[in-house]
Amino acid sequence: MMHRFWAILFSLVPILGIGLYVLAAVGKGSFGGFSLSGLWLPENGNPYAVTIDHLFDLVHIICGVVLGITTSVLAYVVWRYADHPGRNNEAAQYVKHNTLLEWIWTAIPAAILIFLGFYQLQVWADNKMNRPTEMVDGHKQAIEPMALVVGKQFGWEVYYPGTDGRLGTSDDQRIENELTVPVGKPVVLRVEAQDVLHSFSIPGLRVKQDVVPGMTQLVWFQVDKPGTYEILCMELCGWGHYKMRARMKAVSTTSEATTGTEQVASPPSLSQEGGEN
Amino acid sequence: MGYDEKNCLRKGDILLRTRANTRSRWWGSGGLDLWISVKRMAILVLLGGFVGCTPPPQFRENALEWHKQARTAGLKPGESLPDHHRHDVNDVVSDWFGTPDQPSVPLVEGTEDPLMQLFSPEGLIRAAGPVVSRDEKSSSGLYRRHCSHCHGVTGDGRGPTATFLSPYPRDFRLGKFKFKSSPTGTPPTKADLKLLLQNGVPGTSMPSFRLLKDEELDALVDYVIYLSVRGMLERFLIAATRDLDEDERLVNLPKEMRYRDLPAKARMEIGVPVRSIVEPSRSVESDQSVTRSEAAESPDSKIESDEAGAESTEPLEQTTSTYDPETVEEDVTFMAEEYLLPISEKWLGILEFEAKEVDVPAWVTDRTHVERASQLEIGHQLYFGTANCVQCHGETGVGDGQTNNFDDWTNDWLKVEGINPADPEAWAEYVNAGAHPPKPILPRNLRLGVYRGGDRPIDLFRRIQYGIEGTPMPASLTLTDEQVWALVVYVQEMPFEPISRPATAKKSENQRPVR
Numbered sequence A: 001m002m003h004r005f006w007a008i009l010f011s012l013v014p015i016l017g018i019g020l021y022v023l024a025a026v027g028k029g030s031f032g033g034f035s036l037s038g039l040w041l042p043e044n045g046n047p048y049a050v051t052i053d054h055l056f057d058l059v060h061i062i063c064g065v066v067l068g069i070t071t072s073v074l075a076y077v078v079w080r081y082a083d084h085p086g087r088n089n090e091a092a093q094y095v096k097h098n099t100l101l102e103w104i105w106t107a108i109p110a111a112i113l114i115f116l117g118f119y120q121l122q123v124w125a126d127n128k129m130n131r132p133t134e135m136v137d138g139h140k141q142a143i144e145p146m147a148l149v150v151g152k153q154f155g156w157e158v159y160y161p162g163t164d165g166r167l168g169t170s171d172d173q174r175i176e177n178e179l180t181v182p183v184g185k186p187v188v189l190r191v192e193a194q195d196v197l198h199s200f201s202i203p204g205l206r207v208k209q210d211v212v213p214g215m216t217q218l219v220w221f222q223v224d225k226p227g228t229y230e231i232l233c234m235e236l237c238g239w240g241h242y243k244m245r246a247r248m249k250a251v252s253t254t255s256e257a258t259t260g261t262e263q264v265a266s267p268p269s270l271s272q273e274g275g276e277n
Numbered sequence B: 001m002g003y004d005e006k007n008c009l010r011k012g013d014i015l016l017r018t019r020a021n022t023r024s025r026w027w028g029s030g031g032l033d034l035w036i037s038v039k040r041m042a043i044l045v046l047l048g049g050f051v052g053c054t055p056p057p058q059f060r061e062n063a064l065e066w067h068k069q070a071r072t073a074g075l076k077p078g079e080s081l082p083d084h085h086r087h088d089v090n091d092v093v094s095d096w097f098g099t100p101d102q103p104s105v106p107l108v109e110g111t112e113d114p115l116m117q118l119f120s121p122e123g124l125i126r127a128a129g130p131v132v133s134r135d136e137k138s139s140s141g142l143y144r145r146h147c148s149h150c151h152g153v154t155g156d157g158r159g160p161t162a163t164f165l166s167p168y169p170r171d172f173r174l175g176k177f178k179f180k181s182s183p184t185g186t187p188p189t190k191a192d193l194k195l196l197l198q199n200g201v202p203g204t205s206m207p208s209f210r211l212l213k214d215e216e217l218d219a220l221v222d223y224v225i226y227l228s229v230r231g232m233l234e235r236f237l238i239a240a241t242r243d244l245d246e247d248e249r250l251v252n253l254p255k256e257m258r259y260r261d262l263p264a265k266a267r268m269e270i271g272v273p274v275r276s277i278v279e280p281s282r283s284v285e286s287d288q289s290v291t292r293s294e295a296a297e298s299p300d301s302k303i304e305s306d307e308a309g310a311e312s313t314e315p316l317e318q319t320t321s322t323y324d325p326e327t328v329e330e331d332v333t334f335m336a337e338e339y340l341l342p343i344s345e346k347w348l349g350i351l352e353f354e355a356k357e358v359d360v361p362a363w364v365t366d367r368t369h370v371e372r373a374s375q376l377e378i379g380h381q382l383y384f385g386t387a388n389c390v391q392c393h394g395e396t397g398v399g400d401g402q403t404n405n406f407d408d409w410t411n412d413w414l415k416v417e418g419i420n421p422a423d424p425e426a427w428a429e430y431v432n433a434g435a436h437p438p439k440p441i442l443p444r445n446l447r448l449g450v451y452r453g454g455d456r457p458i459d460l461f462r463r464i465q466y467g468i469e470g471t472p473m474p475a476s477l478t479l480t481d482e483q484v485w486a487l488v489v490y491v492q493e494m495p496f497e498p499i500s501r502p503a504t505a506k507k508s509e510n511q512r513p514v515r
Ligand SMILES: [Cu+2]
Pocket: A151, A152, A197, A198, A199, A233, A234, A235, A236, A237, A241, A244
């Protein structure tokens, strides 16, 4: 049986690997109370990122097909040519070069790569370059960041503009590890790093942005459903990297008259004595 | 449950032998053999992991304080105070406060002891003990999970990561805390400690624990107070032994006899009753009435560095009859009243403490207020004048004034013999005893806008009015509230003055104007 061992092992990769993957994606499978859907990304709550999910799925399907084909071929070859009783002791042949094969396995990945490169251009632009706009006095204007998020070893500081509505002044309000944003409208955040490289990420909104000390980045998204989202650091930044978790609360703005950001810019815990009771 | 030394040794032995036996196979060519040995290793590793072959952690005795008191008593380096003193202190402290896995609380005033108000049993259960999380709703061992790697199991600020941090993590055993709403000399309120856990201490390695549940934070606050009370008592008792005569002891027992060797019943009757805090499922008896901790009976309860454990396991029938219960009772009661009660009274005072009501002037919160400019100028004058902030924080406010001070946690031993902090050989013996190498405490750079005790106006107000406990930052007793607020405004504005702002960082591409 030993001579079939590697063939079985290799065939398990496409069978189990891709199977698990598909089960996790459709969120149906579970093993002894352990739900496979927990392995998958959380549900996307950001309309800007629908296209990101689409790209994500597309890349995974392409990779899955390639993985399936290559490992199946590998498993078949190992099975077919394994040393087993009944097989004549033929000497192995050494095949040195095959120009056609070389062409195929260079051209196909290259074509896929070029296709993906062009196919994602708009998604990149929408999520990283074309900041959402709003109409101000009849002019189209890029939305200003409603808060500043600073990554540091180990946590996230959130600054809201104070009464003057501007960031970077002495009445800014700081809160550690908690960001509150309004639902149903585009949110722009300024993201910075205080000490080392971090990566600001909200998996539930498919937002991810590396932050480098000395640089300022803007991220934007929209949350459609009120709720709590997790903010994580996705760049190994030191011994306490695992502690870099924060909470984002998406709240609906009750009164339409106020601009929303002002409503949520002062979470209750920031009021004068609020946190102390 | 618990640690079984014999069992663990045997298992380790098997693991080693198995490894040796299979070693030749690792290099063999057979895939199946490899598979078998991998499987065997995996099973052994899993087994070892489940049973948990590590002894339960113990509170570490305050070796630094012992060393300090020995030097104060005029002993030479290498000499130490008599062992029986150490035994007495360790025995009494661990009898009263239990172990990290099984904390207990001494009830000096009976079951209604006010000390129980300081730390709720539920809180101590959740915060103490090994890290366990059965499901999302209940998790215990919070302190060891979140705090001990810096603050240490004992709360001595000497966890494994502590040496690498600047500033060093807080040592709770002095009972001093920096950032609080109560005046100098009083402990912080529970709300102060909780707020600090939620916000972290910006500019230090203390992160924010805002994502913990409310009751988890409360539990941690209770446990920090518990560790602080325990550590303060230990320090007081150590200091007390220094002044004892040669043949005197804290607990006057016959020579060679230790307090912990007294039968539990005797300690119960003549000592201070102890309420043992044990998780219901871990407890031997289900009711949590006033009982001696089971742990106190087992050899586990001895203090880690106590090498005299072996003798205590010998039968003691012949010695138990030779002590005088009345003297022991007198001594124990004296210790409780003289050393423990003042500590608990100090902490209990904060339960009723209410922070002074202060009205925040409108010009503090509103940058556009008409009065702000004039108040800013008043603050500026105070900084250089009456309030004398300039002495430490420097003329430019970058904290380059007086920079050769040390905090109370360092001065506590540094000042004893007038050790020169610049001479590593002078303090080497203290570092060996557990001190961190002394680092001067630097005045805050006020141009960064990073405020350790919080950056709300009221936080800055309290830092200036009450000072910062344990540091050279004094309370400003002579300033009026209005003057303090003017200083707050000046301090608030400093980071935003043009001189404080570095050249604006290069803008990244996603900030370009929209077409
Ligand atoms: Cu990070």
